[in-house]
Amino acid sequence: MTIRVALVDDQNLIREGIKSLLQISPGIEVVAEADDGDGVIGLIRQHRPQVILLDLRMPRVSGLEVLQQLKEEGIKTPVLVLTTFDDHDLVLDCIRLGAKGYLRKDVSFEALTSAIASLANGDSWLQPAVTYRVEQGKPELDFNDGLPSEPLSSVERQVLRLVAAGYSNHEIADALCKSVGTIRNQVSSVLAKLNVRDRTRAVLKALDQGLI
Secondary structure (H helix, E strand, O other): OOEEEEEEOOOHHHHHHHHHHHHOOOOEEEEEEEOOOOOHHHHHHHHOOOEEEEOOOOOOOOHHHHHHHHHHHOOOOOEEEEEOOOOHHHHHHHHHOOOOEEEEOOOOHHHHHHHHHHHHOOOOEEOHHHHHHHHHHOOOOOOOOOOOOOOOOHHHHHHHHHHHOOOOHHHHHHHHOOOHHHHHHHHHHHHHHHOOOOHHHHHHHHHHOOOO
């Protein structure tokens, strides 16, 4: 199945370069592009992409403003932030506004396509180096749901570490020699124990509380 992607970046050379690379990747099609955040909502409604690649620093409407608009409009299309900036405040702002992935623009093409596939599959993707910066920065995460309802088992911690590294359920299953169904159940158990609604918040909460 082809993954439909919308690409939003104000730098023409970068946008065209990413588009050209993605177009030669089997299973990915760039169906829409924009050079600013203005009008992205209409673009998404018209072309219905499965994943949005979004730059943050744009001249008129920034990537953060686009994320806010998507949240207000109830648009659930997963957003992969692709930027030159990786400070923890930006990462957390993006995640709080609903972004499902965050990558630097110097990422490898393989990592980019893997992240796109992961988001299209309903998973999240945080570049490990970015996750490390978030941990080192010790930001205030403002989790109001407290400590885990039950301690995580050693297997669940192992699964959570792989989630933090950006692995999909299929990749975790391969790495641990388990079925995808088993991994899916373990990820669901981790989310329930941590009292969070998605994988990204699970990773950030685990980092905040020293669980991984």
